[in-house]
Amino acid sequence: MATQKGIMNTAMVQAIGVRKQFGSTEILKGIDLTVERGSVTCLIGPSGSGKTTFLRCINHLEKVSAGRLYVDQELVGYEERNGLLHEKKEKDTARARMSAGMVFQRFNLFPHMTVLENIIEAPTRVAGRPKRDVIPEAQKLLERVGLGDRGMAYPQELSGGQQQRIAIARALAMKPKLMLFDEPTSALDPELVGEVLEVMQALAETGMTMVVVTHELGFARQVGDHVVFMDAGVVVESGSPDDVFNSPQHARTQAFLSKVL
Amino acid sequence: MATQKGIMNTAMVQAIGVRKQFGSTEILKGIDLTVERGSVTCLIGPSGSGKTTFLRCINHLEKVSAGRLYVDQELVGYEERNGLLHEKKEKDTARARMSAGMVFQRFNLFPHMTVLENIIEAPTRVAGRPKRDVIPEAQKLLERVGLGDRGMAYPQELSGGQQQRIAIARALAMKPKLMLFDEPTSALDPELVGEVLEVMQALAETGMTMVVVTHELGFARQVGDHVVFMDAGVVVESGSPDDVFNSPQHARTQAFLSKVL
Amino acid sequence: ATSSATDVPPVAVDSAAVKLLPPGIASSGVLRVAIPTNEPPTQYYEDGTQTMTGINPDIARLIGATLGLKVEIDVANFDSIIPGMAAGRYDMTVSSMTPTTERMQVLDFVDYLQIGSSLAVAQNNPLALKVTTLCGHKVGLLTGSYQLTENIPTYDAACVSAGQPTIETSEFQDTRQAISALTSGRIDAVFADSPIVSYAALQNPSIAVADTIDVTPVAAGVTKNPQLVTAVSAALASLITSDAYRQVLNKYGLGDGAITDARVNFAQG
Amino acid sequence: MTFVNRSVETDALTSSQSDPVVPLRHPVRLAIAIVLVIVAAGVAWDVAMNRGYRWDVVAQYVFAPRIISGAALTVGLTIVAMAIGIVFGTILAIMRLSANPIFRVIAGAYVWFFRGTPVLVQLIFWYNIAALYPVIVLGLPFGGPGIVIGSANVLIAPITAALLGLSLNEAAYMAEIIRSGIGAVDRGQYDAARALGMNGRLLMSRIVLPQAMRVVIPPTGNEIISMLKGTSLVSVLAISDLLYSAQIIYAANYQIIPLLIVASLWYLAMTSVLSFFQGKLERRYGRGFDVRTSRSRRWPLRKAS
Amino acid sequence: MTFVNRSVETDALTSSQSDPVVPLRHPVRLAIAIVLVIVAAGVAWDVAMNRGYRWDVVAQYVFAPRIISGAALTVGLTIVAMAIGIVFGTILAIMRLSANPIFRVIAGAYVWFFRGTPVLVQLIFWYNIAALYPVIVLGLPFGGPGIVIGSANVLIAPITAALLGLSLNEAAYMAEIIRSGIGAVDRGQYDAARALGMNGRLLMSRIVLPQAMRVVIPPTGNEIISMLKGTSLVSVLAISDLLYSAQIIYAANYQIIPLLIVASLWYLAMTSVLSFFQGKLERRYGRGFDVRTSRSRRWPLRKAS
Ligand SMILES: Nc1ncnc2c1ncn2[C@@H]1O[C@H](COP(=O)(O)OP(=O)(O)OP(=O)(O)O)[C@@H](O)[C@H]1O
Ligand SMILES: Nc1ncnc2c1ncn2[C@@H]1O[C@H](COP(=O)(O)OP(=O)(O)OP(=O)(O)O)[C@@H](O)[C@H]1O
Numbered sequence A, B: 001m002a003t004q005k006g007i008m009n010t011a012m013v014q015a016i017g018v019r020k021q022f023g024s025t026e027i028l029k030g031i032d033l034t035v036e037r038g039s040v041t042c043l044i045g046p047s048g049s050g051k052t053t054f055l056r057c058i059n060h061l062e063k064v065s066a067g068r069l070y071v072d073q074e075l076v077g078y079e080e081r082n083g084l085l086h087e088k089k090e091k092d093t094a095r096a097r098m099s100a101g102m103v104f105q106r107f108n109l110f111p112h113m114t115v116l117e118n119i120i121e122a123p124t125r126v127a128g129r130p131k132r133d134v135i136p137e138a139q140k141l142l143e144r145v146g147l148g149d150r151g152m153a154y155p156q157e158l159s160g161g162q163q164q165r166i167a168i169a170r171a172l173a174m175k176p177k178l179m180l181f182d183e184p185t186s187a188l189d190p191e192l193v194g195e196v197l198e199v200m201q202a203l204a205e206t207g208m209t210m211v212v213v214t215h216e217l218g219f220a221r222q223v224g225d226h227v228v229f230m231d232a233g234v235v236v237e238s239g240s241p242d243d244v245f246n247s248p249q250h251a252r253t254q255a256f257l258s259k260v261l
Numbered sequence C: 001a002t003s004s005a006t007d008v009p010p011v012a013v014d015s016a017a018v019k020l021l022p023p024g025i026a027s028s029g030v031l032r033v034a035i036p037t038n039e040p041p042t043q044y045y046e047d048g049t050q051t052m053t054g055i056n057p058d059i060a061r062l063i064g065a066t067l068g069l070k071v072e073i074d075v076a077n078f079d080s081i082i083p084g085m086a087a088g089r090y091d092m093t094v095s096s097m098t099p100t101t102e103r104m105q106v107l108d109f110v111d112y113l114q115i116g117s118s119l120a121v122a123q124n125n126p127l128a129l130k131v132t133t134l135c136g137h138k139v140g141l142l143t144g145s146y147q148l149t150e151n152i153p154t155y156d157a158a159c160v161s162a163g164q165p166t167i168e169t170s171e172f173q174d175t176r177q178a179i180s181a182l183t184s185g186r187i188d189a190v191f192a193d194s195p196i197v198s199y200a201a202l203q204n205p206s207i208a209v210a211d212t213i214d215v216t217p218v219a220a221g222v223t224k225n226p227q228l229v230t231a232v233s234a235a236l237a238s239l240i241t242s243d244a245y246r247q248v249l250n251k252y253g254l255g256d257g258a259i260t261d262a263r264v265n266f267a268q269g
Numbered sequence D, E: 001m002t003f004v005n006r007s008v009e010t011d012a013l014t015s016s017q018s019d020p021v022v023p024l025r026h027p028v029r030l031a032i033a034i035v036l037v038i039v040a041a042g043v044a045w046d047v048a049m050n051r052g053y054r055w056d057v058v059a060q061y062v063f064a065p066r067i068i069s070g071a072a073l074t075v076g077l078t079i080v081a082m083a084i085g086i087v088f089g090t091i092l093a094i095m096r097l098s099a100n101p102i103f104r105v106i107a108g109a110y111v112w113f114f115r116g117t118p119v120l121v122q123l124i125f126w127y128n129i130a131a132l133y134p135v136i137v138l139g140l141p142f143g144g145p146g147i148v149i150g151s152a153n154v155l156i157a158p159i160t161a162a163l164l165g166l167s168l169n170e171a172a173y174m175a176e177i178i179r180s181g182i183g184a185v186d187r188g189q190y191d192a193a194r195a196l197g198m199n200g201r202l203l204m205s206r207i208v209l210p211q212a213m214r215v216v217i218p219p220t221g222n223e224i225i226s227m228l229k230g231t232s233l234v235s236v237l238a239i240s241d242l243l244y245s246a247q248i249i250y251a252a253n254y255q256i257i258p259l260l261i262v263a264s265l266w267y268l269a270m271t272s273v274l275s276f277f278q279g280k281l282e283r284r285y286g287r288g289f290d291v292r293t294s295r296s297r298r299w300p301l302r303k304a305s
């Protein structure tokens, strides 16, 4: 699904030796990873392996401690001027975040706003676009996730699956170039998982670049172009879903897959 | 696994036309169900079908609105004297609850107490047993669930799977005749599910009567003696795991199973 | 009879006293006087208005008239009068202060009236109290009052030497609270400035004045400014000989309180 | 043994068990309740009948112009001082939670100082600040040169001093309340907002503060009620709020208890109006939050229903 | 373009990006901070030097016996009144959450009444109750027969009236605080405790109240601080608390500002001690609760770390 291949800087996400420490504990221990434009990359791995942390780095929610991380050709957290790395201003970081949409495990919809208000909040307040343009778009997004009639509801009135679909619509409303999903179905009742995965699959088919942390191996197999297995802050193994699931090379990958399947 | 069969009152749980309404909405619409002593009954069904409500009725946490529910030969919520049903005193209900142990989806450990304090709280305070007897027992229970060394930890310091195992140990500390599980693994990361199911399986093998609400069909198939499919407050179908999973009779059961599998 | 409280009888301007005024006050033509908050009858709001009336505001107005100044009355709680004078917010206060050496470190004083101390008791004086028979009784007093700091220690000493128990004092922030403690039977007597006690007895049939003693001068307090205190004392010296002074005293039933000598910084006790 | 299988009546607030059911009796609870009701009725009867309360005097003064203007002043002071206190308290709360240690220390010191000193002292201080600083000078500290702005006595009228004292003090309390409210907002809300490109002021005003409201409203209600009553402290500056107006009247007529009742009636009326709006606001900001939480609050004498 | 792949130093509080990194400068923030520090230092310098504060008089009175005994009385009143207020407030909170409507109404009316009337009025009421009820009679209401217990003045000493007034009033505020604390305890905790056979008093005292503590402590700290200062109201009953002791002294010598400073220093000392213990208690009862919650409170000027 990758649309265009240059040397390395055509990639949507490019991580080179990315490290991240909190205090004195190192969570990411040198991650190298390339996410091609238009591809779906699935991140799997045991709890605490650093998947969420890495995703947050991509979205500028955390600043990398070492190594370089490029998202859409832009260095995350720093600016390079005269060969020096300058820390970015919070304002610029916030702007940079708009290029990626993020969907969280626990939805994190704004509980004090209706579904429609949730969706139009960022386009109107952050991007400063007029409401009359944004509302019809939001309505279309709602229909796309199958919830065209729930715009006036409050998040709390919806099921988990519906909330997660709204969260996807909210992220899409900012027209991101990249979508990040952090275990988007793991807080859902098993029967609600399907509806969210369906929306994600439809999104992948539009050519959206996606990075998905997930334990839904079925989804990874069916929709993913690339599967990355992380453990203890490093990428242990990566490749096509077939390769990783059917013939894992590392013992750690094998052990993990035997538990999850 | 049923040890002894009388007419109907040797059953551990006997529900006859059990109805439950909250305000004017009826949640349970006449449940008939028998749980034999020593058997493992798995309750499955879509969200909102009343599984949790029924489990709470069994444990006297809710009072049935109509029909009769016997647990270990005792009528739930009422006492029969001179042919009249007398509402039970809260004190007697509390005592009755001790015959069943309950494990919740979200663990509900007491966050302000250590693991050991969680376990000995009810035996010492409710049953009034001396600490010197209870502590060694608690230690044995901890070892049984594979956490012999975590007695001094606070629940928050443990992983979800460990917390759920502690919750099981806590319920067992009251030496219940019956264990009720309400989706004990659905709040867990997939790789932690196994360790809890293992503990439950070991418990089933000791001959404990268990009622388990679960979406883990693998567990139901392997450990369950009996599977009950509920929908919209009624029992739609019940039987051996093989019957229900492999040749479901009702369209609703079929539709549900196709989603969950 | 319709005269408003701000009307005081006319007095002549004392041009000699005017010459003594500090230049700041002379040029502004205004004398800013702090009057304590409501305490009938010495100072109180005229019924239904925001105008202060009573012996203290009237004396202040007379002093101002003698000095040819416009008087600006500022009502303030006692707690904020003295800091306010130090801050230059007010030039003078007329608030029935008893001059003591301790207080003279902060203010200068010029006598303007003499008042006594009265003992209020329950109607018919069931305990037959006099100021000299208070030993062992419960007496309410105003915080920091002359009666509390000067009279009571003397009486206590007498009680001790007579082998009797000392007086049980309660200090109130407000004479009214002491009076209501007396009416509810919590204390046996209230010992306070005679005008206030007489006024309370008038209002309240269940109490009576049992004894009045110790008629001593009270003084106007002036900010520490040698020019101002001489001007005010000169004004008072001529004022106390005027008819207006007597008329004002009589209006509030305090005709006996007239003084003949406006002494400066003459400490009592 | 018979088992009931009939259909169930739908009026379900009471148990609709179809057998004849004997509801549980709570003899002790009933007895306590009866005693309490009798005591309450007795107190009410006594209060109405006891001539010591002088209800005639109460009726005479309850709408006296002086009382009404005192009540108006109390309401006015409360509104202005609370408004300033809330705005300034919010800024302080944000400073205390800031990453900048200097801001944290300054806000912390402010809260410590203003919560730690009596309002009375603060009021007297502001009123008499001229004793310490006869002219207000905008200039360099340590005795450096400066521009004279004006005399403190001219600048700080009693009512200004009252507002300064009350609102600066209130800001310290509100800072603590708002800080705890901000702390109660789920971390995920920050992440979600920042992931959408929100930041700083926008994140605070659109996402965090509206959600903090839910936690902030009840203690703020307490604060407003305290402030309504606390304005009586300004009587040291000879400003006549409600209570002081009553005191002025009873100073002249010695009808202490009836006039205190008059003041209390007004305070009760104000508090009731406030509680009404507080309830509305709580519902308004509780909207969209877990209904189950509110269900869980009726405890512990409730029967397993 | 060079990519760093070297191993990372472990002293990691600062970014350990191995390229030379230019940290972000915050010129505006820095400027504000510098200005604030200078102003604070200037104020401190001025306060120390300004002769208007009369530090000599402050030093003379700060340990005066009258001040010390006033401070002791303030502390004593606060401890007793808060203790009664907390216990009674807990009972009221439980009553307000009860299923029994009579309990709910009575507790609600109590809170409404006592929050709605000024403490001053309540104090004066209790103190002067003898004017209304010269003898206290335990008996039937509506004028029924009763047993005379004794004279109100004997039974209700000024200090008793002070304690009655302060603690009954405090109970109303504490009831609201504890009610909100109980409401914050997760519903699942009730279920878990009841499933283990716990009930009523045991459930409350072992499970619900200890967890409510976390939410209850900060506003209770506010209440204690308010009470420390609020005890000065008892001066209407001729009881000399700390502030009133200072007032008695300056009534005699007119050194008002220095004596108010003396009182403020004591209040600040008490508040500081209290805040210290409050912090300890908060940590104690915060133990076992989500650490992430506390991590989320440092906002919003923090950099993405
Ligand atoms: N802000 C932080 N400060 C300190 N440690 C943190 C922080 N965020 C995460 N960690 C730690 O980093 C490690 C990796 O966390 P991360 O959430 O990235 O793992 P994960 O792979 O997403 O796991 P999971 O499957 O449980 O979500 C964990 O041990 C976690 O405790
Ligand atoms: N206390 C209550 N008051 C009112 N309605 C309730 C109450 N408890 C549960 N319900 C309603 O009863 C229905 C059944 O709830 P229940 O929790 O028993 O379903 P469930 O089968 O356990 O579903 P899930 O799989 O989502 O846990 C739901 O619609 C729920 O909203």
Ligand SMILES: [Mg+2]
Pocket (backbone or CB within 6 Å): A051, A052, A053, A182
């Ligand atoms: Mg994660």
Ligand SMILES: [Mg+2]
Pocket (backbone or CB within 6 Å): B051, B052, B053, B182
């Ligand atoms: Mg359920």
